[in-house]
Amino acid sequence: MNPTDKDKIDLAYQRLREKAQKHAESAQRPDIAKIYIGMATCGLASGALETRHAFEETLAERNIEAVIRPVGCIGHCYAEPLVIIDRPEFPPILYHQVTPGKARMLVKSFLENGDPLFEHVLGAMEENDLIPWVMDFPRFNQEKKIVTALCGKIDPEEIYDYINENGYSALAASLYMDPNELITIIETSGLRGRGGAGFLTGKKWGLARSVEGSEKFVICNADEGDPGAYMDRTILESNPHQLLEGMAICSYAVGANKGIIYVRAEYPLAVKTVKRAIEQATDLGLLGKSILGSSYDLEISIFEGSGAFVCGEETALIQSIEGKRGMPQNRPPYPVQKGLLGRPTVINNVKTLSAVPSILEHGPEWYKEIGTVKSPGTAIFSVVGDVIHAGLVEIPMGVSLRTLIFDICGGIPNKKQFKAVQIGGPSGGCLPSDFLDTPIDFDSLTEAGAMMGSGGMVVMDEDTCMVDVARYFLDFTQKESCGKCTFCRIGTRHLLNILERMTKGEGNPEDLDVLEELSQDVKMGSLCGLGKTAPNPILTSLRYFRDEYEAHVKEKRCPACVCRKLTAYYIDLDKCARGCDACVGSCPVEAIFTTKDRKKGIDQSLCVKCGECMAACPPEYAAVRKVSPPEKAPIIERPEKSENDGQDHSG
Amino acid sequence: MMVKIIVDNQEIEAEEGTTVLKACLDNGIYVPNLCFLESMTNPPASCRMCLVEIEGEKGPIPSCTIEVREGMVIRTETAPVRRLQRSALRLLLSVHEVDCAACPANKKCELQRLSKFLKVGLKPKGFELLLKEAKRDDEHPFLDYHPNRCIVCGKCVHVCQTTHGRPFLTFAKRGFNTTISTFGEKDATKIPCPTCMACVEICPVAALTVKTDPQ
Structure with a gap:
């Protein structure tokens, strides 16, 4: 590129920085407090909107001046709604579970009277002498935030916020680089696709660039559909510009002038946020014609998927954009050779593209230093299930599962034992405690029988039935099968049926062999990734928890007392308190009766095993027990006329 | 240009660009297949029957998706x-x-052929029989569709598309419930079926049949 181009681009970017700076200065009032409220979907679901209203109302009532700024999500789902208050004379303080009541209290006590209400503080966002710094806690200091670094700290609807954080500088610098040089940088960094398979991103870009043809496409795959996974959503809602920048760099590198973000329609806030981000970037000349004064044009649009899980598979995704039935196609040809409309197409995940700007900013060597040799960089997981500090976590690759679950996420709640962790969504596997020291990287997880997947992680405690878990995931994949190939269409249905029989106590020992063989066949024979991985939850749980399957089919027993047909509830008369009626009102089917000595019993013929009585029984008695098989429940005779029936006599 | 490939220790010749499946079939080597048609430029590879092993490639792969290469060593x-x-x-x-006795495909049915070739009984043990409730869809003015015969190979959709430039048949529903649909078209004047019936002819299992008393 000639030097005048470089100067032109640099100048255009410099102007933007100045504009952004001015914008920030006009918005900034050092004399008043700033209230940052996490308003991504997770925050909103926990009541962030009500919290915001409470702040606004109370501020108005008390006549206090403060700025309220909606931000994205910092990933601490367990503590939503999260609010950071940056008040003069104090460090910025992070508050957890800020209900409207707490919001009102904070305005009165903290903003008005300078009492930061220590009991509600999660930590300070900066080091100081007054309040513990968040970085002193493992949930914060063991994370390594690259992709999510700005999530929850900037306003996702304000492009200047991003530009002020050096945003779009990597794009500006890229535009006067040779595209091949860019590809080499990404290749050297060792960045691997975060969509699941872990293909080398630089290599993919290089392949697409080398294919002849003037029209090429870049697609961002944001069709996140794994149950319990929300990494992409959070990034889209919290920092959309980082993704747009990554996409623009990728498009420039491969020579594409059209980018498409394929995002699920079930993510309305993400769609809205990204739409707005595209408009803002186009207005400022960061997208569209002659980006930053260069000769490069790029148009990015959104395509809303209609919720079919299989459309996350890249060939089905392309079919879906083309307006066809979302059915995967045989590969090869790969999309980089023949993709959308038969043109070379790069499809990258949200997390992959979002990592690109920081790699260019800090250099490939910096990126390679993070993580492991074969899996550089960070991994983003949404850790959910039986874990104390559930949420979105970004860690360097190579951290062990144990560190992630027990140190960073606080371990298992209610003093329960860890049982298994399911990694990689419905296509992943369940790993038992023997694997807790497995490092989290593409190859180690695959070796253990799970997979990196796109980043869903479900932690399960001792009260989990592994047969039921396998059934749950198969129910999902079976429903989401597109129906094209024989193994997935019919095979997954049989797998599900067998598992359903087992959880109902109708399985037989031969089913175990059928289950295992058919799982292997579906894995080997299916056309696309969905079918090839659908049996993973079965194969891993059969490998690591075979005794549970055997208990289900041979003894008709569910060791975790989860499968309803194989479980009974009963009341331990030694523990039941005379005269206590806590469980009686909780029972929806009036299965609980009073015994002669005014304790309680459960009529097994009426009981629907909902577990309400167990929840209702005061913890100091904890008299309701579960047992499997149900025949083991001690029989408590219902008196012919129980105390309840005879109340009019006793009164 | 012709290339030489070795199938089951037998050397055969095939035109460059042909699929391994076609090369085998043309040379009298039967490879089970249900969804493949020569006229397809992009075979769906959905029946998962035409699997072969190719030296240097991992695991069985559908031979309808692989083009012959000089010196390829294939085992069927x-x-x-x-x-x-x-x-x-x-x-x-x-x-x-x-x-079978009541089925018009009897004796020319691809499932019967495969059952014989692969030595699998027509009523194999192991899996429970999962039949759909509706035995017949007779909405269409000229065709009857039998969901419990259909193997969802898609040949009918393909021939309909190529014959008429647009399909009058399509896949409908998803996953296990995937069926062939006629778009709910009941207006006989809008359908070219009476003079065509290509779908009925191509169906390997008589899942589509000519209505005996067209309305």
Whole structure:
């Protein structure tokens, strides 16, 4: 590129920085407090909107001046709604579970009277002498935030916020680089696709660039559909510009002038946020014609998927954009050779593209230093299930599962034992405690029988039935099968049926062999990734928890007392308190009766095993027990006329 | 240009660009297949029957998706290939109403042929029989569709598309419930079927039949 181009681009970017700076200065009032409220979907679901209203109302009532700024999500789902208050004379303080009541209290006590209400503080966002710094806690200091670094700290609807954080500088610098040089940088960094398979991103870009043809496409795959996974959503809602920048760099590198973000329609806030981000970037000349004064044009649009899980598979995704039935196609040809409309197409995940700007900013060597040799960089997981500090976590690759679950996420709640962790969504596997020291990287997880997947992680405690878990995931994949190939269409249905029989106590020992063989066949024979991985939850749980399957089919027993047909509830008369009626009102089917000595019993013929009585029984008695098989429940005779029936006599 | 490939220790010649499946079939080497048609530029590879093992490639792969290359060494009868083919056939039969005597496809049915070739009984043990409730869809003015015979190979959709430039048939519903649909078209004047019936002819299992008393 000639030097005048470089100067032109640099100048255009410099102007933007100045504009952004001015914008920030006009918005900034050092004399008043700033209230940052996490308003991504997770925050909103926990009541962030009500919290915001409470702040606004109370501020108005008390006549206090403060700025309220909606931000994205910092990933601490367990503590939503999260609010950071940056008040003069104090460090910025992070508050957890800020209900409207707490919001009102904070305005009165903290903003008005300078009492930061220590009991509600999660930590300070900066080091100081007054309040513990968040970085002193493992949930914060063991994370390594690259992709999510700005999530929850900037306003996702304000492009200047991003530009002020050096945003779009990597794009500006890229535009006067040779595209091949860019590809080499990404290749050297060792960045691997975060969509699941872990293909080398630089290599993919290089392949697409080398294919002849003037029209090429870049697609961002944001069709996140794994149950319990929300990494992409959070990034889209919290920092959309980082993704747009990554996409623009990728498009420039491969020579594409059209980018498409394929995002699920079930993510309305993400769609809205990204739409707005595209408009803002186009207005400022960061997208569209002659980006930053260069000769490069790029148009990015959104395509809303209609919720079919299989459309996350890249060939089905392309079919879906083309307006066809979302059915995967045989590969090869790969999309980089023949993709959308038969043109070379790069499809990258949200997390992959979002990592690109920081790699260019800090250099490939910096990126390679993070993580492991074969899996550089960070991994983003949404850790959910039986874990104390559930949420979105970004860690360097190579951290062990144990560190992630027990140190960073606080371990298992209610003093329960860890049982298994399911990694990689419905296509992943369940790993038992023997694997807790497995490092989290593409190859180690695959070796253990799970997979990196796109980043869903479900932690399960001792009260989990592994047969039921396998059934749950198969129910999902079976429903989401597109129906094209024989193994997935019919095979997954049989797998599900067998598992359903087992959880109902109708399985037989031969089913175990059928289950295992058919799982292997579906894995080997299916056309696309969905079918090839659908049996993973079965194969891993059969490998690591075979005794549970055997208990289900041979003894008709569910060791975790989860499968309803194989479980009974009963009341331990030694523990039941005379005269206590806590469980009686909780029972929806009036299965609980009073015994002669005014304790309680459960009529097994009426009981629907909902577990309400167990929840209702005061913890100091904890008299309701579960047992499997149900025949083991001690029989408590219902008196012919129980105390309840005879109340009019006793009164 | 012709290339030489070795199939089951036998050297055969095939035109460059042909699929391994076609090369085998043209040379009298039968490879089970259900969804492949020569006229397809992009075979769906959905029946998972035409699996073969190719030296240097991992695991059984559908031969309809691979083009012949000079010197390719192919095996069509390995244990892994047969295991998957039998499994696929047993799966198809587990959703198939086996009532051959009453079926117009009897004796020319592809499932019967495969059952014989792969030595899998028509009523195999292991999987429960999962039949759909509706035995027949007779909405269409000229065709009857029999969901419990259909193997969802898609040949009918393909020939309809190529004959008429647009399909009057399509896949409908998803996953296990995938069927062939006629778009709910009941207006006989809008359908070219009476003079065509290409779908009925191509169907390997008589899942589409000519209505005996057209309305």
